[in-house]
Amino acid sequence: MEIYFELIRDGAALARACGELAGKAFLGFDVETTELDPYRGDVRLVQLSDGANTKVIDLKEFAGGEWGSSSGSRSGSSTSVLRANPELAPLRELLSSTKSVKIAHNAKFDTKWVRHHLGCEVGAVYDTYLASVLISAGEGERRHGLADLVQFFLGRTLDKSEQVSDWGAETLSQSQIEYAAKDAAIMTELREKVHERIVADELEQVLALENACVMPIAEMELNGFYIDKGRWREQLEKVTKVQVKAAEELQFMLSAGVAQASLFGAPTINLDSQAQVTDALVGLGIPMPNSTRAWELQPLAEEYPVVAKLLEYRGVAKSISSFGENILEFIEPATGRIHADFRQIGAPTGRFACSKPNLQQIPHEPEYRRCFRAPDGKMLVIADYSQIELRILADFSEDRNFIEAFESGQDFHSATAAQVFGIDAKDVTPDQRSFAKRLNFGVVYGLGASRFAQMAGLSLSEGESTLRKYFATYPKMDEWLRNQSKSVLTERSARTKSGRLARISFDANDRSSVGAAQRYAKNMPIQGTSADILKRALRLLHDDLRGTSGKLVNIVHDEIIVECDKAEADETVKKLASAMLTAGQEFVGKVPIKVDIHTADEWSK
DNA sequence: GTGAAGGGCCAC
DNA sequence: AAACGTGGCCCTTCAC
Secondary structure: OOOOEEEEOOHHHHHHHHHHHOOOOEEEEEEEEOOOOOOOOOEEEEEEEOOOOEEEEEHHHHOOOOOOOOOOOHHHOOHHHHHHOHHHHHHHHHHHOOOOEEEEOOHHHHHHHHHHHHOOOOOOEEEHHHHHHHHHOOOOOOOOOHHHHHHHHHOOOOOOHHHHOOOOOOOOOHHHHHHHHHHHHOHHHHHHHHHHHHHHOOOHHHHHHHHHHHHHHHHHHHHOEEEOHHHHHHHHHHHHHHHHHHHHHHHHHHHOOOOOOEOOEOOOOOOOOHHHHHHHHHHOOOOOOOOOOHHHHHHHHOOOHHHHHHHHHHHHHHHHHHOOHHHHOOEEOOOOEEOOEEEOOOOOOOOOEEEOOOOOOOOOOHHHHOOEEOOOOEEEEEEEEOOHHHHHHHHHHOOHHHHHHHHOOOOHHHHHHHHHHOOOHHHOOHHHHHHHHHHHHHHHOOOOHHHHHHHHOOOHHHHHHHHHHHHHHOHHHHHHHHHHHHHHHHHOEEEOOOOOEEEOOOOOOOHHHHHHHHHHHHHHHHHHHHHHHHHHHHHHHHHHHOOOOOEEEEEOOOEEEEEEEHHHHHHHHHHHHHHHHHHHHHHOOOOOOOEEEEEEOEOOO
16 A cells, blocks of 8 residues: 655644644544653654645654663653654644544553653544444454454555564664554544444444543553552561461461371471362361352351461462562652553443552552552542442332432432331341342342342342342332343343443353343443443543643542642542532433542542 | 463452 | 352463
């Protein structure tokens, strides 16, 4: 494929080029960088294309003599020079303009580099990667690389071999520049084909939601989350002491069950090996369940101190391995903060996934959460949706009793207990409330009677009758859940309120496969609508925080954490609460939305 | 040595 | 038999 492109190397040419592209509705957009992490490299090229006319901008020419940090030294970074260079103003204006939509593949990457190194937002984003993920809707092995999409949607082959070439070179080769130009030039055509499928699958609304969320997430990753190293190490030392002691004691208790003690004492058992631990426990005459999972071992812990000790050891071992020194290794030297990787469509339901490290699975205990704190002079604003999934289920099902339980404003699980047991809310016992709570959570996951009975310590028939009573209290909820179960058999799909689609395949001859599909069809619209709401809130928040000290620093499914100047805390609380309530009301119209929000020095409830 | 699978467990 | 949804990370085990 021959394309026309222009290599831009000076301010006058850049101003002219940006003028040419400024009126276009869609622009292919790409960057080439010397590293993968914007804090550790430089942007070499920015490419913009309307499909026929492609501009390749060599930022090295705009960085004075400061360009070239790819050797690793921070002093050579061009960031501050590029940000301050007035010759780049037309590029910043074009990129941040919302008049032309910038089409990029995995736009989070490109927008992060632009945000950090050029100092501006990317105004309107169309992400072909996210679009492709939405279209595949959790089904099939289709890959989502740019070359894969070009092959699938355009039937052409895109050569990506230059992607990993040296973008820090003094002079770029013709092949490198042509590759860079092609990547941007192909985007408008690709978008058209991709969008045909988006329209055909009725995914326009959810794609708009996702595209609008790219910039907020890019900024959140750049912002990072501050962690207090000292506090973290203190906690780690404490737990390590406990672990050493627990390991010694457990080793001693287990070795009593090992048949032959060697001359040098009992052989060492690897306490992290289920196999070895199980053998030792069997040797001690303990009736072992099918697995050594905590919930299976729990009932044995009272009778056998060694089992209790194993559980204690497991707990601290997990803390040290998953939440130990390794977390500190993710602190970026340039910022002193943790910049985790958020995958915007981490699950087919639309939920985020987070890794390196996973900030969505930090233990809830204050000893851990308090390590994530506001730096001096700053404040954290912490907000989460109250019972959002149950409210979404209430909204889907339109069940009158269910909705009234929320409208009453009282403790929701107590309200459920009162309705199920036909008593006054003030007479609900802690046991009854606990029952109701487990039922409320369970139905969201498609809970069955046998699992509920086991969980609540009831016989199967008791479990069944309690579940019957529950569904008799909320008949329309029962009806909605049953309908999801039924319709998935023919539709083989489910959708959230935003129209997010999950294709659901199953083996009709396999009961467990059908059961799993039915549970998923009940859960996906609920979990996924919660994700829709969070994403909408992030966009509203992003626009509302612009120009303030407020920075998005973490999200955990139904929780948003913003860091801001102490002096702006009250204002930030208002903005965050408003964004979350508005987003909730957009998708949930029949049930009140509640947001719990507070300010704190540290991440705690 | 590297990588995949499986068990286990953290979050919502 | 199977058994309530979504992830990621750590460990051991086992194949290459």
